[in-house]
Amino acid sequence: MTQQTMTQHSSDDSLSTGPGQPDRGEPADGAPMVWMDHVTMRYGERVVLDDLELTVPRGKVTVVMGGSGHGKSTILKLIVGFMAPAAGRILIDGQNVLELSEVERLEVQKKIGMSFQYSALFDSMSVYENCAFPLREHTRLREGEIRERVRDILNRLGLPGSEDEMPSELSGGMRKRVGVARAIMMQPTIMLFDEPESGLDPITTTAIGKLIMEMRDNFHITCLVISHNLASTMMVGDKVCMLYKGRIIAEGTPDELRGNPDPVLQQFLHGRAEGPY
Numbered sequence: 001m002t003q004q005t006m007t008q009h010s011s012d013d014s015l016s017t018g019p020g021q022p023d024r025g026e027p028a029d030g031a032p033m034v035w036m037d038h039v040t041m042r043y044g045e046r047v048v049l050d051d052l053e054l055t056v057p058r059g060k061v062t063v064v065m066g067g068s069g070h071g072k073s074t075i076l077k078l079i080v081g082f083m084a085p086a087a088g089r090i091l092i093d094g095q096n097v098l099e100l101s102e103v104e105r106l107e108v109q110k111k112i113g114m115s116f117q118y119s120a121l122f123d124s125m126s127v128y129e130n131c132a133f134p135l136r137e138h139t140r141l142r143e144g145e146i147r148e149r150v151r152d153i154l155n156r157l158g159l160p161g162s163e164d165e166m167p168s169e170l171s172g173g174m175r176k177r178v179g180v181a182r183a184i185m186m187q188p189t190i191m192l193f194d195e196p197e198s199g200l201d202p203i204t205t206t207a208i209g210k211l212i213m214e215m216r217d218n219f220h221i222t223c224l225v226i227s228h229n230l231a232s233t234m235m236v237g238d239k240v241c242m243l244y245k246g247r248i249i250a251e252g253t254p255d256e257l258r259g260n261p262d263p264v265l266q267q268f269l270h271g272r273a274e275g276p277y
């Protein structure tokens with residue numbers, strides 16, 4: 001009897017999750033949140049990712065930077081499971097997503113939030129309806145609980161009182177914020193950002209950079225940011241990876257990259273027209 005009670009207890013403990021907590025289970029000991037292991041991706045004959053090795057450490061902001069057409073968005077599409085690579089493994093929170101059943105893969109995908117290049121809000125829905133949408137689709141929360149969560153997250157993201165606004169009434173920066181708010185309604189453990197600064201002015205870009213750091217610091221979300229914007233990359237990245245022709249050719253802290261003599265990297269960092277890039 002006693003033993004049964006104890007067993008019951010310990011299994012309850014191991015299942016306990018709270019808001020912002022990593023999902024049930026063994027948040028592993030330094031293992032990366034995302035690991036793309038020898039990933040090759042082709043569109044037809046064209047090799048877009050070439051034996052790519054990319055790790056995204058937990059609880060940090062990782063930025064993949066690189067020019068247009070070098071495979072940045074493809075990385076995100078593979079991580080969210082929009083498509084499968086030609087070769088390699090993709091591990092998310094320790095699980096090889098390519099080996100999972102459909103049901104298991106959906107569970108993993110729930111851990112991932114995505115902020116698209118253009119905010120992708122539903123134009124005909126208010127800010128509130130946009131944010132409530134994923135909760136209505138994927139949870140059984142009651143309306144009062146939905147309202148509470150939406151209000152809390154909008155407040156925490158500096159959008160108090162915006163519930164009734166329509167996306168068309170918002171500035172580009174606000175729309176981006178609402179897109180991020182909607183993405184974190186489901187309390188993801190990973191947030192992916194595809195060129196979050198695109199279409200935004202420099203001041204708003206800085207604000208979005210701060211927002212990404214808030215995701216890390218206040219929501220404990222692991223962030224992977226795809227960017228071609230050097231200033232914001234160097235501001236937000238705990239780890240920065242330079243993607244060139246489908247491979248990571250250099251990685252490290254922003255300071256380590258500044259000191260890395262790789263000629264392609266240095267050309268990119270200095271925006272020089274002449275060079276090997």
Ligand SMILES: Nc1ncnc2c1ncn2[C@@H]1O[C@H](COP(=O)(O)OP(=O)(O)O)[C@@H](O)[C@H]1O
Binds near residue numbers: 043071072
């Ligand atoms: N669905 C697709 N079919 C064929 N080619 C594609 C497709 N998506 C992307 N590409 C090509 O793959 C390359 C990498 O694309 P992408 O990952 O979107 O690069 P980036 O985000 O770095 O600009 C580009 O040359 C692009 O034209």
Ligand SMILES: [Mg+2]
Binds near residue numbers: 072073074
């Ligand atoms: Mg892209």
